[in-house]
Amino acid sequence: MSLTTSSRKQGENQPDDGASPAKPPRIKIGKSSEDSDKKGAHRRVKDVEICVPIVYGTIAFYLGRKASESQSHKWTVYVRGATNEDLGVVIKRVVFQLHPSFNNPTRVLESPPFELSECGWGEFEIGISLFFHNDICDKQLDLFHHLKLYPEDESGPQTTKKPVVVESYNEIVYPDPSENFLARVQNHPAVIVPRMPAGFNLPYPVSIESVNEREKGDTKDHPLSQWFMNFSEADELLKLAAARQQVQAHIVKLRRQLSVMDGPPPLSKQPTGYDYT
Amino acid sequence: MDAKDILGLPKNSVTQEKKSRPQKDSQRKPDGISREVYALTGGLAPLIPAIEASQLKKRPPSDEKITWQWLPFTNSARKDNLHLYHWVRIVNGVPPTGDYSFAKYNKMWTKEETDQLFELCQSFDLRFIVIADRFPSSRTVEELKDRYYSVARAMLIARAPSPGDISGHPLVKEPYNVSQETERKRALSMVLSQTKQQERKDAEVLAEAKRITESRMVARGAEESELPVPSNAGPESAERAAAIPADTVSPSSNVQQHPSAAVAPSTITVDNASILASLRMLRVYLRTYALDQMVQAASSSAGLRTIKRVEQTLQELGVNLKPRVPTKAVCAEHLELRREILTLLNLQKQLQYKEAEGSSYRDGSYADTPGTPKHLSHGGDQDRTFVPDMSFAGERMGKRDQKRKAPGRLSEAPLPAHKRPRKSKAADL
Numbered sequence: 001m002s003l004t005t006s007s008r009k010q011g012e013n014q015p016d017d018g019a020s021p022a023k024p025p026r027i028k029i030g031k032s033s034e035d036s037d038k039k040g041a042h043r044r045v046k047d048v049e050i051c052v053p054i055v056y057g058t059i060a061f062y063l064g065r066k067a068s069e070s071q072s073h074k075w076t077v078y079v080r081g082a083t084n085e086d087l088g089v090v091i092k093r094v095v096f097q098l099h100p101s102f103n104n105p106t107r108v109l110e111s112p113p114f115e116l117s118e119c120g121w122g123e124f125e126i127g128i129s130l131f132f133h134n135d136i137c138d139k140q141l142d143l144f145h146h147l148k149l150y151p152e153d154e155s156g157p158q159t160t161k162k163p164v165v166v167e168s169y170n171e172i173v174y175p176d177p178s179e180n181f182l183a184r185v186q187n188h189p190a191v192i193v194p195r196m197p198a199g200f201n202l203p204y205p206v207s208i209e210s211v212n213e214r215e216k217g218d219t220k221d222h223p224l225s226q227w228f229m230n231f232s233e234a235d236e237l238l239k240l241a242a243a244r245q246q247v248q249a250h251i252v253k254l255r256r257q258l259s260v261m262d263g264p265p266p267l268s269k270q271p272t273g274y275d276y277t
Numbered sequence: 278m279d280a281k282d283i284l285g286l287p288k289n290s291v292t293q294e295k296k297s298r299p300q301k302d303s304q305r306k307p308d309g310i311s312r313e314v315y316a317l318t319g320g321l322a323p324l325i326p327a328i329e330a331s332q333l334k335k336r337p338p339s340d341e342k343i344t345w346q347w348l349p350f351t352n353s354a355r356k357d358n359l360h361l362y363h364w365v366r367i368v369n370g371v372p373p374t375g376d377y378s379f380a381k382y383n384k385m386w387t388k389e390e391t392d393q394l395f396e397l398c399q400s401f402d403l404r405f406i407v408i409a410d411r412f413p414s415s416r417t418v419e420e421l422k423d424r425y426y427s428v429a430r431a432m433l434i435a436r437a438p439s440p441g442d443i444s445g446h447p448l449v450k451e452p453y454n455v456s457q458e459t460e461r462k463r464a465l466s467m468v469l470s471q472t473k474q475q476e477r478k479d480a481e482v483l484a485e486a487k488r489i490t491e492s493r494m495v496a497r498g499a500e501e502s503e504l505p506v507p508s509n510a511g512p513e514s515a516e517r518a519a520a521i522p523a524d525t526v527s528p529s530s531n532v533q534q535h536p537s538a539a540v541a542p543s544t545i546t547v548d549n550a551s552i553l554a555s556l557r558m559l560r561v562y563l564r565t566y567a568l569d570q571m572v573q574a575a576s577s578s579a580g581l582r583t584i585k586r587v588e589q590t591l592q593e594l595g596v597n598l599k600p601r602v603p604t605k606a607v608c609a610e611h612l613e614l615r616r617e618i619l620t621l622l623n624l625q626k627q628l629q630y631k632e633a634e635g636s637s638y639r640d641g642s643y644a645d646t647p648g649t650p651k652h653l654s655h656g657g658d659q660d661r662t663f664v665p666d667m668s669f670a671g672e673r674m675g676k677r678d679q680k681r682k683a684p685g686r687l688s689e690a691p692l693p694a695h696k697r698p699r700k701s702k703a704a705d706l
Contacts, residue, residue: 047478051605132561136561137560138560139561141561141563143563169601169602170564170565171563171564171603171604172562172563173562173564173567174560174561175556175559175560175562176557176560231601231602232602235602236600236607237606237610239595240607240614243595244610244614244617246594247590251617251621251624254621254625257628258624258631261628261635
C-alpha cells in the first residue's frame with residue numbers, strides 16, 4: 001500500500017483563517033447558539049487541563065536489492081496519537097521540515113494521518129511543527145526528531161524485513177482551554193479531559209469544518225502499526241516509586257544519624273517519680 | 278462422629294435430620310413472589326421482612342369500593358386562587374379531605390410552626406443547630422434563624438415606645454440576612470473541602486503575586502534610587518498579578534546591578550509556584566517542557582556539581598534522566614524524586630561537616646573523647662554494610678580520610694576542616 005503525501009511549496013501556504021467569516025456551525029439550535037459560540041470562543045475554563053498524548057518518530061526500512069547509493073532506505077516520519085486515535089481533533093496541520101537536500105524540504109500535511117515517507121541515504125534532524133485548530137490556539141508547537149536509518153547493532157548485514165524504529169512519547173497540554181474547545185473534545189478518545197467541577201455547563205459542541213471532509217484519521221489499522229512501540233507509564237511509575245522509597249529510607253537513616261550526632265539528651269538527675277528516697 | 282462413639286451415643290441423632298431439612302426448604306422458599314424476584318434479594322429472606330409476602334399478591338381490600346373522579350382542587354400555597362382539576366381516588370363514595378398534598382412543601386410559615394419554633398428556641402436556648410434537628414417540618418438552620426430574628430425584630434419594633442429607642446439594638450441595626458449567611462457558609466465549606474491541588478494553585482498565584490510586587494518594588498526603588506520598602510503583598514495584588522505577569526520580567530532583569538541586595542535574591546530564585554503560574558499563561562506546551570522548567574527551578578539553588586550528583590544518583594537508581602513516558606503522573610513522581618535526592622545530598626553534606634568537626638577534635642589535643650569519633654567511624658561502616666546498593670553514600674564515607682590523588686567521582690568529598698579550609702560558595706549548596 002502506498003503512503004500518500006501532500007507537499008506544497010512554502011509560498012503556497014495559505015495564511016491561517018484568522019480573518020475569515022464565522023464558519024456556520026454544523027449543529028444549529030436557534031440563534032442563541034451562535035452567540036454562545038462566540039462567547040465560548042473567548043471564555044476560558046480555569047483549572048481544567050486538556051492533555052493530548054502523542055507519539056512521534058520514524059520508521060526506516062533498508063531497501064536491500066533495490067537500494068541505490070542515493071536512496072538506500074525508505075523511511076516514514078509521523079505524528080500519531082499515543083493510543084492511535086485520530087489527532088485531527090486538535091491538530092489542524094503538521095509541517096515537516098526536511099534536510100535542504102530534499103526537493104521541497106518543507107512538507108505540509110493538512111489532514112491526518114500526519115505522516116510523510118521519503119527515500120534517502122542520510123540521517124538528519126527533522127523538524128516537526130504542529131498547528132492547532134482556530135478554536136484552540138494560534139501558537140505552534142515545535143518538535144525535533146533525529147532520523148535513524150542504521151540499527152544500533154551493527155553486526156551482520158542489514159535486513160529489509162526489520163525496520164529501525166525510533167519513537168518518542170510526549171503530551172500536548174492546554175492549560176486553560178476555551179469553552180468551545182473543551183465542549184468539542186470532551187468525549188474524544190484522543191483527548192484526556194479531567195473531571196469537570198460540579199455544576200459546570202459547557203456550550204453545545206460546535207464541530208469544525210474539516211470533520212465531514214476527513215476520512216479515517218486514526219492510525220489503529222495503519223500498515224506500519226505492527227512496528228509501533230508501546231508506551232506504558234506503569235513501568236516507569238513503578239521504577240520511580242521504588243527509587244523514591246529507597247531514597248526516603250536513606251534520608252530517614254541519615255536524619256537519625258544526624259540527630260544522634262547532635263548529642264544524646266543530657267543525663268538528668270531529676271526525680272522521675274520512681275525515686276523513693 | 279468419633280466423639281459420639283466415645284460417648285456411646287446413637288449415631289443417627291436429631292442433628293442429622295436438621296441438616297437435611299434446611300436443604301429442602303431453601304429450594305422452595307419463595308412464597309407469593311416469583312423465584313427470580315426472590316433471587317434478587319440474595320436468595321435469603323431478611324430476618325425482618327420489610328414487606329409481607331402475602332401483601333404483594335393481594336393489595337386492595339375487598340370491602341372498599343374504589344372509584345376515581347375528576348375533581349377541582351385549590352392549593353393553599355398559591356396566592357392567585359387558581360382552580361385546577363385532577364383525578365382523585367374515592368373510597369366508598371367519600372372524597373378525601375385536607376389541603377392539596379403538596380401544599381405542605383411551600384415555604385410559608387404558619388402561626389403553628391412559628392409557635393413551635395419559639396417554643397424550641399426557649400427550651401434549647403437559641404441553639405439553632407439543635408432546634409433545626411428537632412423541628413417537625415424540615416427547615417434549614419438559616420430559614421429558622423431568619424424566621425426567629427425577623428419575628429423578634431418585628432416585635433421589638435412594634436413594642437418599642439419610639440423608633441429612636443431601639444435604633445441602637447443589634448437586631449434592628451443589622452437584621453439577619455439569609456442569603457448572605459447561606460453564601461458565607463457555602464464559601465466556608467468550599468474552603469474546607471478544597472483539594473490539595475486547589476490549595477497548591479492558590480499558593481502558586483499568591484507566590485507569583487508576591488514575586489511580581491517585589492520585583493515592581495525593586496524597579497521602583499531603582500528608579501528613584503532609594504532603598505525599597507519590603508512590600509506587603511496583600512490580597513488585592515493577587516488580582517493585579519494575574520493580569521500582568523509578563524512585563525515584570527524586563528524591569529527585574531534591568532535592575533540586577535542595583536544594590537538592593539535584600540530584595541534581589543527573591544526575584545532571582547525562581548519559585549516552583551511561579552513556574553506553574555507562568556506555564557498556565559501559555560496557551561499550549563509540551564509536558565517535557567514543563568518538566569524541564571520545574572527541574573530547573575528545583576535545582577536553581579544548587580550548584581552545577583550538585584546537579585551532576587543528582588543525575589548520577591538517578592542513574593544509579595536505574596531511573597531515566599528524562600522520563601521515557603512523560604505523563605502527568607510520571608513527571609510529578611520524577612520531580613519529587615529529584616527533590617528527595619537533593620534533600621538526601623544535603624543531609625549527606627551535613628553529616629560530613631559534622632564528622633569533619635568531630636575528627637578535627639580527634640586530631641587535636643582531645644585524645645580522651647572516644648565516644649563521638651568512634652561512633653562516627655562506626656556509623657560510616659554501618660552505612661556501608663547496610664546499603665550496599667547506594668554505593669555513592671558508602672564510598673563517600675570510606676574515602677573520607679584518604680588522600681585524594683585524582684579527582685574522581687567523589688572529588689568534592691570534603692576533608693576535615695583543619696587540613697584545608699573549604700571555600701564555601703553560596704551557589705555550591
